[in-house]
Amino acid sequence: MKIALIDDDETFRETLARSLRRRGHEIISTDATEAAAICADFQPDAILLDLKMPGETGLSLIPQFKITVPRAKIVMLTGYGSIATAMEAVKLGASDYLTKPADTDQIEAALEGKARDTEIDIPSLDRVEWEHLQRILADCNNNISQAARLLGIDRRSLQRKLSKYPPQR
Numbered sequence: 001m002k003i004a005l006i007d008d009d010e011t012f013r014e015t016l017a018r019s020l021r022r023r024g025h026e027i028i029s030t031d032a033t034e035a036a037a038i039c040a041d042f043q044p045d046a047i048l049l050d051l052k053m054p055g056e057t058g059l060s061l062i063p064q065f066k067i068t069v070p071r072a073k074i075v076m077l078t079g080y081g082s083i084a085t086a087m088e089a090v091k092l093g094a095s096d097y098l099t100k101p102a103d104t105d106q107i108e109a110a111l112e113g114k115a116r117d118t119e120i121d122i123p124s125l126d127r128v129e130w131e132h133l134q135r136i137l138a139d140c141n142n143n144i145s146q147a148a149r150l151l152g153i154d155r156r157s158l159q160r161k162l163s164k165y166p167p168q169r
Contacts (some may be wrong), residue, residue, distance in 0.1 A: 001111065002046070003026070003044055004027075004028050004046070005020075005045070005046060005048045006037065006049045006053075008053040009050070010159070012100075016107070020107075020108075026044050029037060031053065032055055032056040039069050045072060045073065046071050046072055046075065046093065047075070051078035053079070058076055058089070059092060062094060066092075072112075073095045073111060074095055074110060077100055079135075081097070095110075122140070129161075130161070130164070133158065135151055136151060137162065144158055
């Protein structure tokens, strides 16, 4: 299978590309800046697309891919999963939506359209809060004061919450 891997995280992109190549797939990997042109030339069977990238977002690229490579199956990969973005991605034409870290088996299953495990992994409310705090902190370049202001909580309260180990799923 010819797969285009589009992600701004070069380390993740190359690691996943290497893993997929070992399984016999032909891979081309790039970031969002040249993605449309490369996919138009490469004509992949599938596109693995990151949601959050500098400049273009994965969501804004889906309509372009539906025109330039209409037969390609698009699977959205993201570390910032939400129901709203999942619904938007599917509405725009993505065939699946996976949250990182997704392993190669999960990605291949999505590319092949196979059903995922029937066991649903629902995170606890504490886990969801902890992951949200981590995302906000990352968006603020690990500036705790700025993150606390965005969240509307005291900086010390945020530090206490962040100092705890991540809650179990």
